[in-house]
Amino acid sequence: MGGHMASSVVTHEYVPAGRGLPKWLAAAYAKGPAPTFLLLHPNELHRRHTLDHLQRSGYHVSPQHHMTLNQLIRTLHTDLRLPVLLDNDTSSSMVIHSMCLKAAESYQFPLLHTPGATTWSFNKSQRLHRLFSEVMHLRKPFNWEGNPGLEAYRDLLRDFEQQAGGSHPTMVPRHVRNELLTIEEAPFHVRHLDGIIMLDQAPDFTEIEQDILLSLSRFCPLHQLLNPGSFRLGHHGAYLVDQDSVDQDALPEWVPRHDLWDGPGKTWNTVLLEERQTQLTRLPVDQRHQIIPATMALLAHYLESNEGRVLIVDGAVQERELAWSSALAGLGLAWRRSSSTLGRQPVHHALLQAAQLSQGMSAWSIEALRSTFASTTLPFNPDMYVDLLHPSQESWRPRPHMDVLESMAERFHVLGGPGALARWLGVLSQARPSLTERRPEEQRQALEETQWWLACTMKIWKPLLMEEDQHLLRYEVEGCSTGAVLxxxxSPSSGMAWLTQVICSLDFESLHQRRAPHDSGMGTIQLLVDALNDVRQSMLSLNASFPEDGKAFVDLIEFVGESTRIQHSESSTPFIDVITPEEALGCEADLIVLAGLDVDSWPMKSPVVPWLDAKALLELGVFQTDGPIRQGRHHLRHLFNAAPHIIVFDSSPEEGGGPSAPLAEWLSDIRRSKEWDTMRNAPSFLPRSAYEGSDAAQPWRWVVRERGHGSWLTPQQYSFDHDAQHPRLVRHGHQGRDQRQQLGLDLINNQHAEANPINRDVILQAFETSIQSDRQRRQPQVRHLDAGEVFDWEQREYLLSTKAVILRPTKASLKARGSLSPAWPHLGFKDERNLAPSVDPRPLPAYRPEGLNLVERFGRIDHEMTRKTWSPSRLEAWLKCPRQAWTKQVLKADDEAGESSEDVNLRIRGEVVHQAEAALLEGHGIEVTKESLSNIQPLHLGPMGVDDAGWQTILHFLQNDVLWLGRHNAVSVHRTRDLVDASPEDWRAYLEGEISLPASGRLARMLHADLQLRQAAPVASEWATVKGREKSVTITVDVDGHETQFELFGFADRVDVFLPSNSQRKQLEDAGVLGEASFDSAYPLDGTMRTAQRLVIIRDLKTVHGPKPKSGGLRHARSLFEDLQLALYARAWEVLHPNDRVIGVGASEIGENTVHYVELDSDLMGLRADLEIGEITDYFPFQFPALSDEHLHRTPLRTWLHERLIVAQRAVDTAASGQVNPTPGQHCDYCALSHTCAVSTYSGDGF
Structure with a gap:
């Protein structure tokens, strides 16, 4: 193109950096008719600022004579009568993707795709287009060794343009350039122009842009205004021809007459700095989050006496748009960027999540199901399938029970990904209430309703299912509970039909209530549907296949969100702009604040282009890693000379912070000059009272950053006001939260408040933490006891937590003789060596501060929490922490369920053990939840003791109910080995009938331990504390001479009847323990002597880790001293069986080995050596005193039972009295209030 270029007319002159529009150029518009030259602006913001300035000055302006380079290229595209410009929208991208897909399957991209081996994805088309867009700025874009097939992609774009009858935006610059090289007549918009004046541009022009401008200069002379300086560093800016600047005599006639500027250009500063008398101020900050509030403080002072334009420059303004908008609103200023993407809308994100439910490695996971159907962002109707009726149960509806899904995911180890839907349908089709289920009928309904709902959801999600899930649609769904075909x-026929179905299932009333400023709510749905319809129509008009289903449709929804922009109609305050450094080039202002030029906000990394590595860039001749830094220097140099007031925030003091490379260079250069010290001066518009003086509170302070080198002005969020009678802590800021926090500070420090609190009653709540911390420090401790001393029960009133006493026993504490204490009950007793466990003081009483209106805050509310029936777990919750129990049981507030784990949930592993034991006892003839008292015999004498019948019963249970067993993932392999000592291959072989599994593993050892209980005959498994039609049992307790009672309902893991030998029976009859007398009332707790017809043992099954050799039995001891279950079930059995007496309670620790511990009544201790009822312990005689005289005989076990019932009654009374005081402990780690509770061990505050 040398001949064309030889006839081009390009001249340039220098202008100082910092002047977007030279004065002589602005004066040309004031002389009369608008000049007939075209002015090329560096960006759209400068163009708008210039037009606004000229119009306000009353000058003649022709907007068509003001363009950016991109606008000029598009105008030339129209002038050259090239095919109409197509939108670079989703429609075009999807059509091009479909063409790429066909081309890839035709071997046109051999380096990127092997037909049949992989699938050509939409993402790969986008990456290829990204590469093509980058290299098409070059004259020879395909001349490199690693070219992945760009010529083929170019041909595809040409075919697309021909089909669409237009020009693709990526091809427009090259089309314009090629056409300009061939024409001989000037384009229409250029014919009447005297010339083109190009304002300063950042380096560099692309090769295609150079060719376009040089070709255009053949028809219309072009005059550049350049910044002088080093081209290598980027100060110089972009130029077209490497030639000397024009002389005064050679200045083109069409350029307005003016004196050429020939000032220096080797430094950052220009003459404009002196002309404007610019004041540069460096403000170091300790943390970057201080920058926005500090900027608002400066802006507030500036606007008090100035009305000029303000530019706030932030390299990450797009990410901080809401933060800047909110901060400016605190000053009464409105600002927001003109548009944002649809993908940033919460509703679009939720719809995308719903579409992705059936795709990827998280498909149909419990987290995906929960986030889709339990979402408040995209609320679904409770009954999504109103037209469906159950064949046999009219009230049953297809609806999800999240607790069922979560339980199934845990019990059957259902994770997300390919095959997850089949596993869900499989486990739900076989689902039945577990052997230990307490409400089987309700559970049957919940299981089938969930199964029905999932089957319906699968049908609705048919267009988006993965291929491996499509076959599931062929099968009918039989209800897991009724057996009826549901x-x-x-199924919708396409992705668009699916979207319509989902939208129709939404709860529009809830969706309409969304009012957040950034949330378009229902408008988002409308925009998405319109965009998808436009894409569909465009693709069909070009004979391209629209992605109707599968991952392609999901990708389309995601891409529509990324590419569709929402225009915001909110008006912004004039003369306030928050912009990036690139957008600020050429713009001038009265105040410029460089507020986001740190290394993270304004990175200087070169963009990563797919398949374009360093070797390829070298071959193409464009290997310039310093491109972003050169542009950054150019932008920064302009900004430092573009205003009379320039504020530079420097994050160097922050660890991990620091300025971006161009700003760091500038600071380094300035440090070596005299200007460094002048930058310490406070901005002239900032009143001296804001940073000087020692009495008034000041938002700024002087801080020495380098010893011996002076101090710098630094923003501070808090300071003290010493003008008042007492020093006042002041929070600085202009937002509502700052004013509210200032009010709180004034109230805390007993200062005069300038505002009124919203609720005066909550003012004292701020002191809760301090008071509770003081209580924590002052509460008495059992560890301070000396030998023989007693921790008096009366000290219970001063306890904040049970950490002050020994509630959970240790091996050493169990050896101490607490029953010998001179006072009982007590909170602790120390014998010669050890501290005895405390008698359970829980629930601890609420603190009652006198004279303070803090009663409710400390746990006293005017609301009685009475229940008709209590369970042991509910009562134990009130023992641990009344506030936590109130939160969960009354307010129903709790944390969301966590993510599913690769491991089998610990609770589920415990349920497997419980259900295996229940299956074993069911084989013995004991129906779950019922009692079997007609044929009482120990396990080894029943059906389960014959050969290996017990082991086969356990294996049968595992085969039918533990479906994750035998899978090949690492966790299932480990758990299979743990339970039955088999590999997945062995388990599969067993299921196929190829081998038999020997009795081994944890469950086999449990069976062996059960068979050793030769004198303990099981009579109940998961025994329900009911009789006949009664739904609960009444537990009566004598508390200090007053009879109280509560209703109890629960399920005891196992109940055994003691079967003594003949000699043992005779000894017990002689001792008055056994007898044939019959009674109508429960065995007495007060020590009244009487016989019993049966002696009973209550057991609680506990799955434990290990345990370690020295830890065996501690879980049993904890069940006795800390839990309530054993005592409550023991008394419930005695109430419902008046002729029985509980003579043993204990926990069965099922770990590496199974040990059936039992704490035996002292009346039977004489038989201990010959008993075969488990591992016998004798803790109670050491801790609970016996009562024995001529008429009374209360053993330590009966004393323990009475004490535990008193504790349970105390929990009932605590709830009924409205006492919800917080009690810190280990349970704080799992509490929903842990971050807000003043005494939580999780949140700190001295605890």
Whole structure:
């Protein structure tokens, strides 16, 4: 193109950096008719600022004579009568993707795709287009060794342009350049122009842009205004021709007459700095989050006496748009960027999540199901399938029970990903209430409703299912509880039909209530549907296949969100702009604040282009890693000379912070000059009272950053006001939260408040933490006891937590003789060596501060929490922490369920053990939840003791109910080995009938331990504390001479009847323990002597880790001293069986080995050596005193039972009295209030 270029007319002159529009150029518009030259602006913001300035000055302005380079290219595209410009929208991208897909399957991209081996994805098309867009700025874009097939992609774009009848935006610059090289007549918009004046541009022009401008200069002379300086560093800016600047005599005639500027250009500063008398101020900050509030403080002072334009420059303004908008609103200023993407809308994100439910490695996971159907962002109707009716149960509806899904995911180890849907349908089709289920009928309904709902959801999600899940649609769904074939809705025919179905299932009333400023709510749905319809119509008009289903449709929804922009109609305050450094080039202002030029906000990394590595860049001749830094220097140099007031925030003091490379260079250069010290001066518009003086509170302070080198002005969020009678802590800021926090500070420090609190009653709540911390420090401790001393029960009133006493026993504490204490009950007793466990003081009493209106805050509310029936777990919750129990049981507030784990949940592993034991006892003839008292015999004498019948019963249970067993993932392999000592291959072989599994593993050892209980005959498994039609049992307790009672309902893991030998029976009859007398009332707790017909043992099954050799039995001891279950079930059995007496309680620790511990009544201790009822312990005689005289005989076990019932009654009374005081402990780690509770061990505050 040398001949064309030889006839081009390009001249340039220098202008100082910092002047977007030279004065002589502005004066040209004031002389009369608008000049007939075209002015090329560096960006759209400068163009708008210039037009606004000229119009306000009353000058003649022709907007068509003001363009950016991109606008000029598009105008030339129209002038050259090239095919109409197509939108670079989702429609075009999807059509091009479909063409790429066909081309890839035709071997046109051999380096990127092997047909049949992989699938050509939409993402790969986008990456290829990204590469093509980058290299098409070059004259020879395909001349490199690693070219992945760009010529083929170019041909595809040409075919697309021909089909669409237009020009793709990526091809427009090259089309314009090629056409300009061939024409001989000037384009229409250029014919009447005297010339083109190009304002300063950042380096560099692309090769295609150079060719366009040079070709255009053949028809219209072009005059550049350049910044002088080093081209290598980027100060110089972009130029077209490497030639000397024009002389005064050679200045083109069409350029307005003016004196050429020939000032220096080797430094950052220009003459404009002196002309404007610019004041540069460096403000170091300790943390970057201080920058926005500090900027608002400066802006507030500036606007008090100035009305000029303000530019706030932030390299990450797009990420901090809401933060800047909110901060400016605190000053009464409105600002927001003109548009944002649809993908940033919460509703679009939720719809995308719903579409992705059936795709990827998290498909159909419990987290995906929960986030889709339990979402408040995209609320679904409770009954999504109103037209469906159950064949046999009219009230049953297809609806999800999240607790069922979560339980199934845990019990059957259902994770997300390929095959997850089949596993869900499989486990739900076989689901039945577990052997230990307490409400089987309700559970049957919940299971089938969830199964029905999932089947319906699968049908609705048919267009988006993965291929491996499509076959599931062929099968009918039989209800897991009724066996009836469940009706399902017809499947949508396409992705668009699916979207319509989902939208129709939404709760529009809830969706309409969304009012957040950044949330378009229902408008988002409308925009998405319109965009998808536009894409569909465009693709069909070009004979391209629209992605109707599968991952392609999901990708389309995601891409529509990324590419569709929402225009915001909110008006912004004039003369306030928050912009990036690139957008600020050429713009001038009265105040410039460089507020986001740190290394993270304004990175200087070169963009990563797919397949374009360093070797390829070298071959193409464009290997310039310093490109972003050169542009950054150019932008920064302009900004430092573009205003009379320039504020530079420097994050160097922050660890991990620091300025971006161009700003760091500038600071380094300035440090070596005299200007460094002048930058310490405070901005002239900032009143001296804001940073000087020692009495008034000041938002700024002087801080020495380098010893011996002076101090710098630094923003501070808090300071003290010493003008008042007492020093006042002041929070600085202009937002509502700052004013509210200032009010709180004034109230805390007993200062005069300038505002009124919203609720005066909560003012004292700020002191809760301090008071509770003081209580924590002052509460008495059992560890301070000396030998023989007693921790008096009366000290219970001063306890904040049970950490002050020994509630959970240790091996050493169990050896101490607490029953010998001179006072009982007590909170602790120390014998010669050890501290005895405390008698359970829980629930601890609420603190009652006198004279303070803090009663409710400390746990006293005017609301009685009475229940008709209590369970042991509910009562134990009130023992641990009344506030936590109130939160969960009354307010129903709790943390969301966590993510599913690769491991089998610990609770589920415990349930497997419980259900295996229940299956074993069911084989013995004991129906779950019922009692079997007609044929009482120990396990080894029943059906389960014959050969290996017990082991086969356990294996049968595992085969039918533990479906994750035998899988090949690492966790299932480990758990299979733990339970039955088999590999997945062995388990599969067993299921196929190829081998038999020997009795081994944890469950086999449990069976062996059960068979050793030769004198303990099981009579109940998961025994329900009911009789006949009664739904609960009444527990009566004598508390200090007053009879109280509460209703109890629960399920005891196992109940055994003691079967003594003949000699043992005779000894017990002689001792008055056994007898044939019959009674109508429960065995007495007060020590009244009487016989019993049966002696009973209550057991609680506990799955434990290990345990370690020295830890065996501690879980049993904890069940006795800390838990309530054993005592409550023991008394419930005695109430419902008046002729029985509980003579043993204990926990069965099922770990590496199984040990059936039992704490035996002292009346039977004489038989201990010959008993075969488990591992016998004798803790109670050491801790609970016996009562024995001529008429009374209360053993330590009966004393323990009475004490535990008193504790349970105390929990009932605590709830009934409205006492919800917080009690810190280990349970704080799992509490929903842990971050807000003043005494939580999780949140700190001295605890």
């Amino acid at each position: 009706p399902t809705p017809p």
